[in-house]
């Protein structure tokens with residue numbers, strides 16, 4: 001129906017709607033009057049406290065009095081009508097009756113929406129709450145965010161913004177904005193909107209305080225429209241030092257993802273948009289010809305094939321050889337990071353003021369310290385490998401911990417975000433997190449960090465239909481004030497991804513930066529013995545645990561038992577204090593048989609490597 005037809009229908013229907021509304025209004029008024037005349041509230045209170053019998057006479061008297069008031073009012077009203085008619089004529093009476101009918105019609109008008117609870121703010125035409133902020137106060141009370149006697153103060157007038165209502169509110173002095181954010185779901189329920197439509201943020205810094213919240217309520221699901229194309233498609237090239245365009249938030253504000261100086265963990269159940277999110281991050285780096293990419297795809301499908309033409313190191317699959325290759329490439333990179341640190345410490349202060357990579361250093365071909373992204377899709381397939389998994393965890397943890405300042409960016413994606421697959425020693429060093437929909441709040445916390453669900457961020461509550469929508473927790477150092485944001489990633493169709501890879505290759509060819517696998521060179525074979533030294537395992541652990549871990553190296557996983565005598569001798573420690581310190585770290589010695597000379601075996605004291613590994617986990 002076009003607009004003109006709608007207007008005609010509305011005009012024709014309006015007298016009937018008016019009469020119906022006036023009738024409803026009259027019925028409403030009669031109900032109110034009946035309650036009043038029967039002293040309903042007093043009667044109910046007395047009933048509840050089982051004192052109706054005591055109060056009966058009192059209530060009867062009051063009822064009688066109210067009947068008398070009613071009769072008096074009716075007589076006065078009739079008199080008033082007659083006097084008005086006599087003085088001003090029948091027209092005046094008709095106007096007055098019309099006004100009363102209008103008032104009744106307003107009272108009895110139908111509220112918008114279908115049956116059930118109606119959204120208080122949704123829809124551009126529902127101005128109820130701009131006219132009456134009390135409605136919002138009631139919602140805060142219903143959500144138990146403020147007390148019955150408390151109220152809110154509107155700091156900024158309610159305004160329309162990006163297809164929703166925006167407002168800034170001051171809570172009562174005893175309340176905290178953080179609690180409103182945490183209980184967003186309760187507030188959404190009180191406002192009768194889906195929580196995905198409600199954004200609550202703290203207003204911080206000057207102009208804000210711990211009790212000030214900015215609230216935005218969308219008219220409809222803000223992620224329901226078609227996805228946006230990534231701006232990278234229009235960019236000729238990108239600078240890896242600039243945050244990469246990643247997506248937009250509910251209010252359609254751009255969200256960019258800084259990659260240099262940080263690392264990223266992406267977690268989600270299958271088919272929610274992990275690979276898309278990872279490819280977006282990678283695309284920004286691919287379009288910078290000075291950047292190197294290590295691409296390891298455990299799934300082994302076609303997702304990353306197009307990027308093989310620019311990858312410095314590329315492994316696709318999870319066979320034993322693939323995993324061995326990943327381990328070797330990571331090992332070589334760990335050694336390279338160490339080498340970068342050594343070289344940076346020798347540079348003069350002007351070139352490298354803080355022993356940290358700078359944009360100029362990363363682009364200087366003679367320095368060979370390019371920004372290097374290590375991207376592992378379906379990382380659990382590498383980490384769960386019984387032979388090399390633990391070791392790859394150590395390598396990645398090292399790269400994520402020490403790598404950023406040397407220009408290394410670690411990006412991991414997994415469809416199994418559980419604590420066994422991604423141990424805490426690796427998770428704790430991954431700066432930025434992006435959780436698309438996951439199975440439950442525990443998985444969400446594994447990706448986003450401890451207790452994030454209690455702070456109002458739980459990726460298991462995202463809708464299955466919301467492909468590419470996830471919670472982004474940016475790195476503390478580079479992020480905004482809000483601990484996390486719900487982001488819908490940009491969209492990049494397969495042909496567009498392939499086009500970006502082709503352009504990345506061309507740029508590298510033009511600048512002469514094509515290297516490694518893409519240039520037909522998969523790097524030298526790595527000396528496994530050098531690995532342990534390069535890795536610097538045990539750093540950050542208390543002594544003597546750190547020395548034990550360093551001494552054992554791979555044996556920590558391969559052996560079951562280590563005699564105390566061997567450790568004490570190798571580490572040159574006092575046996576008594578060694579035993580005491582290990583005990584304090586939770587490692588108790590046990591007695592086991594070990595092979596002795598001439599095929600004999602001897603029972604000696606020592607430690608189970610499982611206990612040592614558990615102590616390491618506890619310390620991290």
Ligand SMILES: Nc1ncnc2c1ncn2[C@@H]1O[C@H](COP(=O)(O)OP(=O)(O)OP(=O)(O)O)[C@@H](O)[C@H]1O
Nearest residue numbers: 227270271272273274275276467468488489490491
């Ligand atoms: N931002 C987005 N907007 C719309 N659709 C998206 C978005 N991101 C991803 N999708 C769609 O979601 C589906 C799954 O995406 P993707 O392959 O990236 O998920 P995945 O989690 O990597 O899946 P898998 O676990 O199978 O590897 C694809 O059909 C993709 O087109």
